[in-house]
Amino acid sequence: MTAPSNKVSPPAVRxxxxxxxxSVRADILAVATHEFSEKGLSGARIDEIAExxxxxxxxxxxxxxxxxxxxxxxxxxxxxKVRLQEAELALDHLAPLEALCRLVRFTFCHHxxxxxxxxxxxxxxxxxxxxxxxxxxxQSLNAGVIDVLTNVYVRGVEEGCFRExxxxxxxxxxxxxxxxxxxxxxxxxxxxxxxxxxxxxxxxKLEDHVTEMVLRYVRADRPAxxx
Amino acid sequence: MTAPSNKVSPPAVRxxxxxxxxSVRADILAVATHEFSEKGLSGARIDEIAExxxxxxxxxxxxxxxxxxxxxxxxxxxxxKVRLQEAELALDHLAPLEALCRLVRFTFCHHxxxxxxxxxxxxxxxxxxxxxxxxxxxQSLNAGVIDVLTNVYVRGVEEGCFRExxxxxxxxxxxxxxxxxxxxxxxxxxxxxxxxxxxxxxxxKLEDHVTEMVLRYVRADRPAxxx
DNA sequence: ATAACAATGTACGAAATGGTACGTTCAGTC
DNA sequence: GACTGAACGTACCATTTCGTACATTGTTAT
Numbered sequence: 418m419t420a421p422s423n424k425v426s427p428p429a430v431r432x433x434x435x436x437x438x439x440s441v442r443a444d445i446l447a448v449a450t451h452e453f454s455e456k457g458l459s460g461a462r463i464d465e466i467a468e469x470x471x472x473x474x475x476x477x478x479x480x481x482x483x484x485x486x487x488x489x490x491x492x493x494x495x496x497x498k499v500r501l502q503e504a505e506l507a508l509d510h511l512a513p514l515e516a517l518c519r520l521v522r523f524t525f526c527h528h529x530x531x532x533x534x535x536x537x538x539x540x541x542x543x544x545x546x547x548x549x550x551x552x553x554x555x556q557s558l559n560a561g562v563i564d565v566l567t568n569v570y571v572r573g574v575e576e577g578c579f580r581e582x583x584x585x586x587x588x589x590x591x592x593x594x595x596x597x598x599x600x601x602x603x604x605x606x607x608x609x610x611x612x613x614x615x616x617x618x619x620x621x622k623l624e625d626h627v628t629e630m631v632l633r634y635v636r637a638d639r640p641a642x643x644x
Numbered sequence: 645m646t647a648p649s650n651k652v653s654p655p656a657v658r659x660x661x662x663x664x665x666x667s668v669r670a671d672i673l674a675v676a677t678h679e680f681s682e683k684g685l686s687g688a689r690i691d692e693i694a695e696x697x698x699x700x701x702x703x704x705x706x707x708x709x710x711x712x713x714x715x716x717x718x719x720x721x722x723x724x725k726v727r728l729q730e731a732e733l734a735l736d737h738l739a740p741l742e743a744l745c746r747l748v749r750f751t752f753c754h755h756x757x758x759x760x761x762x763x764x765x766x767x768x769x770x771x772x773x774x775x776x777x778x779x780x781x782x783q784s785l786n787a788g789v790i791d792v793l794t795n796v797y798v799r800g801v802e803e804g805c806f807r808e809x810x811x812x813x814x815x816x817x818x819x820x821x822x823x824x825x826x827x828x829x830x831x832x833x834x835x836x837x838x839x840x841x842x843x844x845x846x847x848x849k850l851e852d853h854v855t856e857m858v859l860r861y862v863r864a865d866r867p868a869x870x871x
Numbered sequence: 872a873t874a875a876c877a878a879t880g881t882a883c884g885a886a887a888t889g890g891t892a893c894g895t896t897c898a899g900t901c
Numbered sequence: 902g903a904c905t906g907a908a909c910g911t912a913c914c915a916t917t918t919c920g921t922a923c924a925t926t927g928t929t930a931t
Contacts, residue, residue: 436897436908457770460686463889473910478890538832539766543684546831559836586837587853591822597829598821604773605765606820609786610813626814634857665878690919700880705920 441472442480449477449491454536458488458544489548492541493555495534500558502527508565513573517635520569521592521628528596529620535600563589573635580637588635595627668699669707676704676718681763685715685771716775719768720782722761727785729754735792740800744862747796748819748855755823756847762827790816800862807864815862822854 448469452461463484467474481487506523508516528535541549549555566585573579599614607614614623675696679688690711694701708714733750735743755762768776776782793812800806826841834841841850 438908441908457684457686459684462887464887474890475910476908479908484889536770539770539828542829542831543763543766543770546835549832549835556836556838563837586839587849589837590825590833590841590850591853591857593829593833594822594825595818598817598825601766601828602769602820602824604769605776606817608773608776609783610790610816611783612813614817622814623817626818630818630857630861633860668878689917691917701920702880703878706878711919 441470441476445470445472445477445480445487446491446494449487450495450533450537453488453491453540454533457540458485461488463487485548489552492537492548493552495537496555496558499527499531499534500561503562503565506565508569513569513576514578514632514636516569517573517579518628518632520566521596521631522624524592525596525599525624525627528600532600535597538597539601570635578637579635583635588631591634592627592631595630599623599627665707668697668703672697672699672704672707672714673718673721676714677722677760677764680715680718680767681760684767685712688715690714712775716779719764719775720779722764723782723785726754726758726761727788730789730792733792735796740796740803741805741859741863743796744800744806745855745859747793748823748858749851751819752823752826752851752854755827759827762824765824766828797862805864806862810862815858818861819854819858822857826850826854 445466448466449461452466452469455461461484463474463477466487467477470476477487481490503523506520508520511519563585566589570579570583570585570588574581599620603614606612613619672693675693676688679693679696682688688711690701690704693714694704697703704714708717730750733747735746738746790812793816797806797810797812797815801808826847830841833839840846
């Protein structure tokens, strides 16, 4: 009998189940993202993810087949979210120098604000990118990033404020490296050199350094003379 | 009787055991280094480490107490090895610009040649540097790195070829970031951007980029005029 | 030689952990 | 209202995995 027996609690409140597939799935994914990013693929525990979810362990296997598949979906979702945010940047109407400056600062801050994503990428690299390789989705998402940078760079070269001969892909590599390291190695670097790298004032300094560094690297050696 | 019984094999060759503590310990540590760097703390299996060793699982617990302690020793040994190699660099007799150039290239190449170390550091960061924090040894090892760089930088400023106002620690951060990322994110970057980052010609390009970038950042804006 | 301790091998235990069998409830359709 | 498939809960199984008990062999000091 599911009818409300007025006897007190033993089976407790006995709430009616509400089916809500989308929300359950999303909930699982959110919890999994945090667990995997925190402990890695092998370190994360399905039971623990289940506990932290409103759903049960059964549901994880219902929606995501097994642990590795869940991890893969987590990774895909993370990339999707990031690329979505990046797409909001509107650089076309800015002067090249200003645009590049903005792009670098955006990347730096964005990474800093999304450690979960960074950690997932670290973990994926520990796995030699083997899951990323399985995902056509992620591959397709990332073309755009280079396009944006290419656009800015080409305009800069045409206007004479950027020097020629640089490869946008390599430029993106440099920007990524500096922004990524800021998050990925924060703990070891802070501890080894006894430096509060996470402190706001130091983060600001690093952001400035990184921006300056990229600009100095790209800028034409001598300011363009107005022809 | 351990005397060579000439009867044939059943208990097989029945070789005399040779006690060799140091070698066993070193062997375990070497295998552990590779296993941990490949699969992380939670991903590595004590049984698998034992199999790949000439010793048995029992020996691992005999010399290293438990899994986490073994991991810590692995990390310490890795840092020790690295700092030892770094110490061989002799920059004092070089001109500042040349010395800095040399230092950057060395760091870049060194990281590239020691992926196991890089991966251990990545893994340690996934663990929020919690093991590194326990090790006084590692803390003490790392002061020297900054000293070397400080020396070069100060000389450069005095000679007028470097600009003032930079913090050697932050400079080291920049150099590390670029060199580290080259190894740590090789897999994801290569896959996402369909770029053979590991190919020798691209590695050479990146090394040049990184060196150039650091030099441009540090160099005085206008070449020093001989007073 | 022999005591005493260090070094090693073998087998096993207990808990953790990924995954599943099986049953129940919900929600839309006829 | 009966039927059906999707959505969900509970209990459980099999294996893996860290760690240890116990026995044995080598080594060195006396």
